Amino acid sequence: MNARIKAWLEILGDLFWLRPALVVLGCILLAQFGVWLETAHIAGFDASSPDTNWGYSGGAEGARALLSAIASSNIGVAGTTFSITIAALTLASGQMGPRLLRNFIRDARNQTVLGIFLGAFAYSLMVLRTVRTVEESPFVPHLAITGALVLALVAIGTLVWFVHHIATSINIETVVDAVQRDLCKAIANHTCDEAGPTRPTEAPSGCATAATGGGYVQAMDTDALADWADENRVMVTLRVRPGDYVPSGYPMAFLSARAEGAEGAILDAVTLGRRPAALxxxxxxxxxxxxxxxxxxxxxxxxxxxxxxxxxxxxxxxxxxxxxxxxTGVVLREGRAVLVHPVxxxxxxxxxxxxxxxxxxxxxxxxxxxxxxxxxxxxxxxxxxxxxxxxxxxxxxxxxxxxxxxxxxxxxxxxxxxxxxxxxxxxxxxx
CATH class of the missing domain: 1.25.40 (Serine Threonine Protein Phosphatase 5, Tetratricopeptide repeat)
Incomplete structure (x- = not known):
């Protein structure tokens, strides 16, 4: 996979709202599906029949009261969980450092919990708008209301689990262990079983290629850049590595000889961002x-x-x-070094x-x-x-x-x- 795409996917993981938005969207579609099943009567199934209705069996007024209670309680608990999350982030920032906030924000469990409460709220609203009384041509989606009851029970269990998760996640040993696991994955991904090619000892020389804008190096597509260097019969010597900050206009690489499209190839291979990335x-x-x-x-x-x-x-x-x-930071093509980069x-x-x-x-x-x-x-x-x-x-x-x-x-x-x-x-x- 292209390094730029991987860096983009990692940035998506830092978006705290993305998973909750997907869960809410899924609950909205589920609500629409439940209402549709009520009206479709697939294979003669009738959710309002006493013989088949094993869930909600009340009338329109009771359905509205029930859905309103579920919606209001879930949006209230969602605000509470958000406040608890902010408190945990504040504690982590003060005692462990602001850079550790990334680990809490990327935690899929925190994002999913918020999504469940907001999704139950959205589900209840979508079903509530379809309930009609006698004066409005009566309609009560029993199956969809039963789904709201199930979501409410799931939300109760989620709240208990979330309190436990937050209490354990802010423990310093838990944080250290989580970062250690990330470090172990990085070691497995960025070390080799065999020794790599020897780095050249001579200093890089040739024409320099500058960056058009500043930022942190988040990822480098060394294979693509090595293929370009091999096609153009040049050797590229990069001067930056992932984690380095590149000032605006700083020459990121030296080429052994001039080549058409060198600057575009290097800028395509090096992904810059506003903050360092662990990729x-x-x-x-x-x-x-x-x-x-x-x-x-x-x-x-x-x-x-x-x-x-x-x-x-x-x-x-x-x-x-x-x-x-x-x-060693040396990439070979047909036994010839075409790319050298810091490691x-x-x-x-x-x-x-x-x-x-x-x-x-x-x-x-x-x-x-x-x-x-x-x-x-x-x-x-x-x-x-x-x-x-x-x-x-x-x-x-x-x-x-x-x-x-x-x-x-x-x-x-x-x-x-x-x-x-x-x-x-x-x-x-x-x-």
């Missing part, structure tokens, strides 16, 4: 986890346990990466995971100790020498921060012991 950005979920940890370490919250939990989840991500290879390397991943947490955990013995423990565990499963060297660099930075900021001698001695334990483990990974 192809391996560091997107990492930044969300790090933001949770940094906010937990702020003086206003002072929650080192949450920061420690985030470090544990980041260590799990590195252990998942250990047996796999990161892409996230192992050093960049570790920097994104640990730098900000270490900088904000200065003096927190618990978090610094947890970082050393996690680095030790990752080093035990890591099998590449260059990666073990990078882990060692971060362990040295952690112990340097401890020597600078930890005043208690016993606490510092404990951290030194954990660092020595890492040193004893790291050579095993390097071997």
């Amino acid at each position: 192809q950005d391996l560091e997107f979920s990492i930044r969300q986890l790090v933001e949770i940890a940094v906010r937990a370490l702020s003086p206003g919250i002072n929650d080192p346990f949450t920061a420690g939990s985030v470090v544990d989840h980041l260590g799990d991500a590195l252990c998942r990466i250990a047996p796999r290879h990161l892409p 996230t390397d192992y050093d960049g991943l570790c920097d994104a995971m640990f730098h900000m947490i270490r900088q904000n955990a200065a003096g927190s013995v618990y978090v610094l100790g947890r970082m050393l423990d996690v680095l030790t565990r990752v080093a035990e499963v890591e099998r590449f020498e260059d990666r073990a060297t990078e882990l060692s660099r971060h362990a040295d930075l952690v112990i340097a921060a401890a020597r600078r900021d930890v005043a208690d001698p016993s606490d510092l001695a404990d951290l030194e012991d954990r660092h020595r334990r890492f040193r004893r483990t790291a050579p095993v990974a390097v071997a």
Whole structure:
């Protein structure tokens, strides 16, 4: 599937109103279908007959009162659920960071709950408009009214479930675990079983192609761009990757030679947007986890346990990466490099995971100790020498921060012991 279409589909997931609108539309069509069944008498079926009517069996006045009650109560509960959702978003924004709001807005369960209440309201109104009394040529759609009763019962169960869901979804461990699952999916999608082609060492040169407008790189269709480069016998060197912000007029790529339609091909392959997207950005979920940890370490919250939990989840991500290879950003056609683009390397991943947490955990013995423990565990499963060297660099930075900021001698001695334990483990990974 084209990368631009995938980015567009991901943007649709961020629209909080889309699923409720689809549910409301479905309920309106269901109401029309129920009324039509009442009048069609398919195979001689008559919903108003005492022999076949197992649902609503009252008259027009009772039907109007019942549908009015269902409609008014559901629109009231819909307002309540919307208020609860806003309160949850406010709490998440204050304690976990505004970037985590995307996870709550994209939650299909929250969207579906709102759609059920609004759909029951719309269903009741559509059926209510067809009820006519004796003075108006009497008509009571018994089957459709029975459907409204069923929707009302579904809405009651949905309300109970929604309260439970909101109470659990704002739990910090639940949020961390949800972001961790996104990170695991990104690792599975953006890492390889085998090592990729070696990147060229020479600096990119040639004619530059500029962007016509600024924005965040949300997705790149590297296959399409590589096919275009192969057809025109040029090599394209991109200078941006998903997650980067491209200023207006910034040259996004270098071409080894001039080619007709180069700017259009590059702009078609690179999707820009107003905000970063998780579609192809391996560091997107990492930044969300790090933001949770940094906010937990702020003086206003002072929650080192949450920061420690985030470090544990980041260590799990590195252990998942250990047996796999990161892409090199080189695309070949017939054995020739036609496209080179920036990618996230192992050093960049570790920097994104640990730098900000270490900088904000200065003096927190618990978090610094947890970082050393996690680095030790990752080093035990890591099998590449260059990666073990990078882990060692971060362990040295952690112990340097401890020597600078930890005043208690016993606490510092404990951290030194954990660092020595890492040193004893790291050579095993390097071997």
